[in-house]
Structure formats: structure tokens, C-alpha cells
Amino acid sequence: MGAEFLHTLVRFRGRILAWGLAMAALGLVVVPFYDVYVSQEEQMLQFIENYPPEFLAFFGGMTAINTPAGFLDSQLAMLPVILGIFAVLAGSALLADDEESGRLDLIMAHPVSRLSLFGGRLAAFVAATLAILTLCWLGFVLPLRGSSMDVSWGQMALPLLSTFAVVLVFGMIALLLSMLLSSRRKAAASAGGVMVAGFFLSGFANLNADLKPVARALPYEYFQGGFAINGLNVAWFIGLLAVSALFAALAAWLFQRRDIRVGGEGDAGWSRPRFLSKPRTEKLST
Amino acid sequence: MTAITTNKLSKSYGGVIALRGLDLDVHLGEIFGFLGPNGAGKTTTIRCLLDLIRSDSGTANVLGLDPQTDPVGVRARVGYLPGELHLEDNLTGRRILRYFSALRGRKLESDNVNVLAERLRLDLDQPVKNLSKGNKQKIGLVQAFLHQPELLLLDEPTSGLDPLVQQEVQGLIREAKAKGATVFFSSHVMSEVEAIAERVGIIREGTLVEVANTAALIDRAVHRVKVRFQSPVDTDVLERVPGLAVLSQDDLDGMTLQVEGDMDGLVKALAAYPVARIETTRASLEDVFLAYYQTDESPTEEE
Numbered sequence: 001m002g003a004e005f006l007h008t009l010v011r012f013r014g015r016i017l018a019w020g021l022a023m024a025a026l027g028l029v030v031v032p033f034y035d036v037y038v039s040q041e042e043q044m045l046q047f048i049e050n051y052p053p054e055f056l057a058f059f060g061g062m063t064a065i066n067t068p069a070g071f072l073d074s075q076l077a078m079l080p081v082i083l084g085i086f087a088v089l090a091g092s093a094l095l096a097d098d099e100e101s102g103r104l105d106l107i108m109a110h111p112v113s114r115l116s117l118f119g120g121r122l123a124a125f126v127a128a129t130l131a132i133l134t135l136c137w138l139g140f141v142l143p144l145r146g147s148s149m150d151v152s153w154g155q156m157a158l159p160l161l162s163t164f165a166v167v168l169v170f171g172m173i174a175l176l177l178s179m180l181l182s183s184r185r186k187a188a189a190s191a192g193g194v195m196v197a198g199f200f201l202s203g204f205a206n207l208n209a210d211l212k213p214v215a216r217a218l219p220y221e222y223f224q225g226g227f228a229i230n231g232l233n234v235a236w237f238i239g240l241l242a243v244s245a246l247f248a249a250l251a252a253w254l255f256q257r258r259d260i261r262v263g264g265e266g267d268a269g270w271s272r273p274r275f276l277s278k279p280r281t282e283k284l285s286t
Numbered sequence: 287m288t289a290i291t292t293n294k295l296s297k298s299y300g301g302v303i304a305l306r307g308l309d310l311d312v313h314l315g316e317i318f319g320f321l322g323p324n325g326a327g328k329t330t331t332i333r334c335l336l337d338l339i340r341s342d343s344g345t346a347n348v349l350g351l352d353p354q355t356d357p358v359g360v361r362a363r364v365g366y367l368p369g370e371l372h373l374e375d376n377l378t379g380r381r382i383l384r385y386f387s388a389l390r391g392r393k394l395e396s397d398n399v400n401v402l403a404e405r406l407r408l409d410l411d412q413p414v415k416n417l418s419k420g421n422k423q424k425i426g427l428v429q430a431f432l433h434q435p436e437l438l439l440l441d442e443p444t445s446g447l448d449p450l451v452q453q454e455v456q457g458l459i460r461e462a463k464a465k466g467a468t469v470f471f472s473s474h475v476m477s478e479v480e481a482i483a484e485r486v487g488i489i490r491e492g493t494l495v496e497v498a499n500t501a502a503l504i505d506r507a508v509h510r511v512k513v514r515f516q517s518p519v520d521t522d523v524l525e526r527v528p529g530l531a532v533l534s535q536d537d538l539d540g541m542t543l544q545v546e547g548d549m550d551g552l553v554k555a556l557a558a559y560p561v562a563r564i565e566t567t568r569a570s571l572e573d574v575f576l577a578y579y580q581t582d583e584s585p586t587e588e589e
Binding site for chain 2: 108260
């Protein structure tokens, strides 16, 4: 498991740097912008009041935008979706990419159990996500020294922890779907759909209370955003981690029971239950 | 004890049946050639033995272990070369071998790696994306042989290799056998199988249709004999000899015959004629193989 963890983490290094530095750059822009905002608060509030009320409602009203928590919340609203793209792509590819390209065949022929391989890769995915968020956190805390934003380094970690929990669910949905569906692309597209639907449903639920129950069934609803600096909702955080663990366990269970496909076998498609299938005698490329 | 035993092993992919109750025994320490055209079930058999895929029914035993209950135990003692080798493009051969060694819980044994790479004329420090198909195949071969496994499962081991390296691979297989390893390999190169396999199994549509000692199988095959007589002869008698068929009559004093099995009947029949010259063409494993696939029923099934 250790060898697989290290190998997979090394494969993640480029994405850790690219995503991490991009997220850090966001922090380097957002935090100094708070000072600009505070210095021109009246004009900014006037500017925001001119937005359509539906737009403001979609983003939760932006009522506390003149506080560090409210300001950060407005800036971090999209973070789980942006970083979710990484999670969905990486989660769906964690095993299925090597399988579709035919590489998993030879890897699995080595003395490593399926569970161990799965565990090593999953741990590397979690570590990579945390590494990206750590770089992101550095981007948010380094400009604090010269900023009027009264937020400690520890407080600044809390919205990112909330992001981590939501993003982890997206990644695990993608991983689980990659074990269920016949191709990585289908898994990524489906998980991405869940992610984007959650974002919009959560916003529209602010306009239409009837949508609230549906939004509550999706992970984005449990993203605290900037308000997490006032205290992490531990129940939400642990709940999201538990859902991730459940999806990961289901994915591991499926991975242990399925055939490893080889490159060139192609898309197996949806298979009918065996009792509905008529054995045929056509030759198969074996 | 056998190195590999399968008992009524069956596997289907959706509605496509790849293996139909395969019964196979591979002895410890032998080189076993597994023959069959594309889609016959060779790769499926090998992948079942490593628990990469699960059989629908039947059992398999590899080196005394059940691959489904102890896959890690089996894989620790097996070296495998897949039929379609895919490697990480951005890594060098050496990095890939280091990773595979780490999966075995070992450090890369540089001396052994360098010896194997030199024998196969492989540059291990090139990224895989810069390598030809043959050179990628060499990395696959090095990783299979590197840890000196008790059993080698090689799916088309010389695919994409030039003749000189093919010879070297045959040498590696013979050396592995000399050290006590069992080698189970599939190949489309009949001359190669004939050269190194002690026994061969022929699989057709998921069923083993023949298993025999390679030399004996060839001896049992159909031979072609060209006979030239000193003067024109009546061939009616020859056509009545069991196992003998007249394929063509070139002219009045020459003909081509097909002999099934041994030559005793032919030699005795020819004794009655004034023979000027006899030419026999030794059957090859390819002739035997094609015989199984050019008829609707295999010889075994006819029996």
C-alpha cells in the first residue's frame, strides 16, 4: 500500500502544483481586495444593492459582505465547484484511467491485493487534495499580515476544511461511479453533473423553499463557505466525511469483485442481467 | 504436483463465451506452449490464473494455491507478461521497474536489471513514450524475468521483437526452465513454440482440443511425400493403403501423397513398385495447428 501511495502521489505532483498555485493565487488576490472593499464600503454596498434581488438571493443575500466572514463567503462560493473539477476528474481516473488504458492489468499481476491498491491510491488522492488546499491556505494567510482582515491563520483554515469535506464527497462519487459505469468519462460527467446541480439547487433553494429538501440531499448545501471562520460546523464536516467513507467503501467493495478489463476491450456498456443474456458463440478478442 | 491445473474453467463476457470448461494440467518445470487463434481463450485463461478476472465456474490452481482465495500468494511467485503491454508513458523503463519492484516489496536489483537489459539491448533510461513497441515489450520481459519467479506466464512474449532478440528471449525461457521454473506461454509464432515448448496445448473456442508432447504431435501430423517411379505405375493399390491419399499425379511416373501417422504402410506399399526417388517434407507445428482450424471437427473430437 505504501509503494502504491507514494507512486500515485508522485503522479499527482503536477496537478498539486497547478491547482494549488492557482488556488493560492486566488487567495493572494481576494485578501488584499478586502482592504479595497472596506475603504470603499459605501460605494460597494451601493453597487451590490443594484444587483437584481434574485441574483443576491441566489448567493445567500450577501447581507454580511462588510464582515470578513461575509466577504470571504462571497469570494469562496465557487471554490468547491472549482476544486470539485479536480476531485471529479482525479476520482474518476483513480483506477479507471489505468484500467481503460490497459496498465492496471500488469500492475494487478503483482503481489498487491486489490484492497491494498485501492487504499494506496485513495490515500494519495486525499493527500493530494489536502496538499492543494494547503497551498490555497498559504495564499489566503500570507497576505493577512498587511491586511485589515481580522482573521487568524487557524480561522482561515476552517473554510478550506469545509471545502475539503465537500470536494471529497465529489471525488468519492466519481470514484464510485467509475466502478459502476462502463467508462471513466461517463463517471466524471455524472459526478460533475451532481456537483453542478448541487451548486445551482442550493442557490435556487434560496429563491424557492420547495427546492430546499432536494438541495439538502446534495453535498454543496453543507458547504459553510466563509462563515466557517466563525466556527466549523463539526456535524456537517463529520457527516460529509462519513458519506465520503461510505462511497469509498462501496467503491472498494465493487473493485474487489469486478473483472479487470484490459486495454482494447473497449466500453463494455451496460450489461443485461445474466438470466436475460443468451450465450453466443462469437469469438472475442482474448 | 502440477504448476497449473484448471478444472472445468468457464468464463463468459456478457453473452460471449470465452472459456468452456477448460481442463488443463501444466507440469512443474516444463515449458508449455499454448496455441490458438485470436479469441480462442488464451489470454482469458492466463488472466483467470492471476485472478485479474473471475471465472464463472470451475476451479484453477496455481503452484498449489487457489488464485481466487490467495491472489497475492500466487502473484508473488509468478512473473507475467500481458499480451497487450501498456506502461506509463512519462516514466523511464528504470522508474517503471523500480515501481514494480516496490510492489513486490523489494528494491530494484540494478545488477540483474542491467544484465537483462543488456541481453535484450534495451535502454532503460529512455521515457516509455520514446520507445518502439518492441522496446516496450522488452521492459515487460525484464519485469517478468527480474525476480526469478517459479512460474512465468507469458502472453505472446516475442511479439514485436526482432529475430535476434526473439532468440535471446528463447534463451531466457530455456535458462528459467533450467533453474527450475515452469513456463506457460502463448504464441502465434509456431516455429518458436516448436523450438522451445516441450508440450503444447491447442485451444479452440474456449475448449482445449489437444495436449501433447510437441515432437509427438508433429510426428502424428500429416506428411507430404513426393514419389517418382522409374516407369509408369497403376496407383490403385496405393490409394487403398490406410492413412494414405494421392493428392496429385504430376505425370505418369510421379505423384504427391499425403500420409497420416507413420510411414510404415507407405513404405511397404511402395516396395512393390520401381521407385526412383522419394522426397518427404517434415510436418511443422504450423501444419498441425492449421489442421485443427481448417476442418470443422478437430481430430480429437472426431475420436
